[in-house]
Amino acid sequence: MDMKVLKRMGRKALYTGIACILFPLIIGLSLGLSLQRSWLTKEEAYSLPILTAFHSLTPFPVVVYLLEKLEILNSELGQLGLSAAMVSDAIGLFLLVLATWSMVAREKGYFNGTFVGASTIIYLLTVVFVFRPAMVWIVKQTPKDGPPLGSAIVNKFNCFTEHVLLPLFVTISAMKADLGLISLGSNLLAFDIILLIATFAAKMVACLIPLLYSKMPINDAIALALILSFKGEVQLSLYSYSGDHQVQLILDKTLSLSIVAILINATIAPILVKYLHDPSRKYAGYKERDIIHNRRNAELRILVCIHKPDNIPTVIKLLEASGPTRQRPLTIYVLHLIKLIGRASPVFLSHQMQKKTLSKTCYSENVIIAFNRFKQDNLNGISLLHVFTAISPPKYMHEDVCNLALDKLASLIVLPFHRKWSQLDGFVESEDCAIRTLNCGVLELAPCSVGILVDRGRSTIPADSSYSVAMIFLGGSDDQEALTLAKRMANDMMNINLTVVHFVASGSEEIIDWGDLLDQQVLKDVKLNNVSGGCVTYIEEMVEDGPQTALLIHSMIDEYDLIIVGRRHNIVSPQTSGLAEWIEFPELGIVGDLLASSDNNTRTSVLVVQQQQ
Secondary structure: OOOOHHHHOOHHHHHHHHHHHHHHHHHHHHHHHHHHHHHOOHHHHOOHHHHHHHHHOOOHHHHHHHHHHOOOOOOHHHHHHHHHHHHHHHHHHHHHHHHHHHHHHHHHOHHHHHHHHHHHHHHHHHHHHHHHHHHHHHHHHOOOOOOOHHHHHHHHHHHHHHHHHHHHHHHHHHOOOOHHHOOOOOHHHHHHHHHHHHHHHHHHHHHHHHHHHOOOOHHHHHHHHHHHOOOOHHHHHHHHHHOOOOOOOOOHHHHHHHHHHHHHHHHHHHHHHHHHOOHHHHHOOOOOOOOOOOOOOOOEEEEEEEOOOOHHHHHHHHHHHOOOOOOOOEEEEEEEEEEOOOOOOOEEEEEOOOOOOOOOOOOOHHHHHHHHHHHHHOOOOEEEEEEEEEEEOHHHHHHHHHHHHHHOOOOEEEEEOOEEEOOOOOOEEEEOHHHHHHHHHHHHHOOOEEEEEEOOOOOOOOOOOOEEEEEEEOOOHHHHHHHHHHHHHOEHHHOEEEEEEEEEEOOOOOOOOHHHHHHHHHHHHHHOOOOOOOOEEEEEEEEOOHHHHHHHHHHHHHHOOEEEEEOOOOOOOHHHOOOHHHOOOHHHHHHHHHHOOOOOOOOOEEEEEEOOO
16 A cells, blocks of 8 residues: 555545544444443453444455456546545554554553554664665666566466455354344344444545535446445454454354355455446547548647557658648657556556656656657657556556546547567568457447557658658548548648558449448548548559459558558458358457458458447
């Protein structure tokens, strides 16, 4: 847990975190003190404070676990839940230490209580002023390109801990529950049930008040309240330890009821949260954010994603080819994506480009330097450049990408392809399935258009030579979007030549439906050679079927530096008939998959465009 985050979080998370620990604690203690004399014996009343504290806790690891299982860790609701849980957990741990200190002082004398308190303070000071600086020093001394020993150790131990030790612990703890002791005729059990319900209701209300006051939708507010009221292995360990006969802070009846309550809560809460909160709903009905609806010479906002330094040259070359000028500026947001290993909560950082110095431990240093240099080389054409770093689990990275694109009103997201080719022989060098999962997630949820960039190695082009771009047009909204981007690239002043190859099914009429009319509209200025001073070549090819299309594409693939195509997902046409059965990567579409095939020993990069859905 990074305590510095507490200083930076918003009021909504701060007030929610404070309320969800203090309000149930106050309600539980007040209720207990008013009922214990008539309901409980002295021995039974002894466990009231510690039991109320356990019921009121919101452990940070438990909230993280639930958010991971629901796959909303990186969503806006998940981030708010993490922040609130961090506040609540910090306060809860402080109160728990005070309660333990007080109980020891009351039972074993003030000297022993003072000793326990002093030991706790010494331990905390040692961690903060000795161990933490030591770990920071070790990190600084670690070579930048050295082996990721920490990540490897975490991966090794995490599997054994999560899949062996944790299930064993939960099973052993649950076996301590004696259902035969649960009898409704007992005053103690009746009191415990009332206390459980009261603290749970108080926690729900305490969470809802600040959330609804800040105008959060009612469904999301209830879902977040349920998340912060979720009980898991931390509460189970506390109850189990407190019910141990060597400690005996709570009685066996109370222990059994508490374990059953945890099982019920852990079963029902995730189902209700899943029903109430749909993360994809955030992007539904979003207004048009694509290139084709952007004014021709207006500012174009692009979000580019970087996984490794190898992605940088090709992405920068694509941005240069996009023709940033004073009349047609680009606003560029760069998101450096790093896999989260070894910590519970994801991290999202914003880097200010005007900072002259960078931290020695900055993971995105190379990314910042490269794009800062790109901005300096294109001062007139780059209106804004902002770099971000997201450190999160791979399966949730698409949330970071989509949220940033939504917040920054981006028109295009550029994603690197998951496969890397060798620059020496052109054969496949490596694949990353996590990146492919990310790309598929973004294609499904993106609030704007998406482009997957397949880098085949030819990223460095001499400044005095021309850059040849081809756009393969078959028809449909994705092809219209891809052609609009290609026309923006065409620029005689920057030696960028565009060739539009239009594959037409033989025997087809010129205009059949509304889609064909839109195709003709977007092709109109290309056919008239009226784009960027006439540096666009239009070629029309008549084809019978998919195999003929494939042959023509293979014959032209080595003639260009970059080929742009539309994804055309789930579109059936005569030009691609017979090719769908051989597709290897559906996220690229039929034509994109054909161009990115490992059978093609080429240096031509490919950009596959999907229009905003």
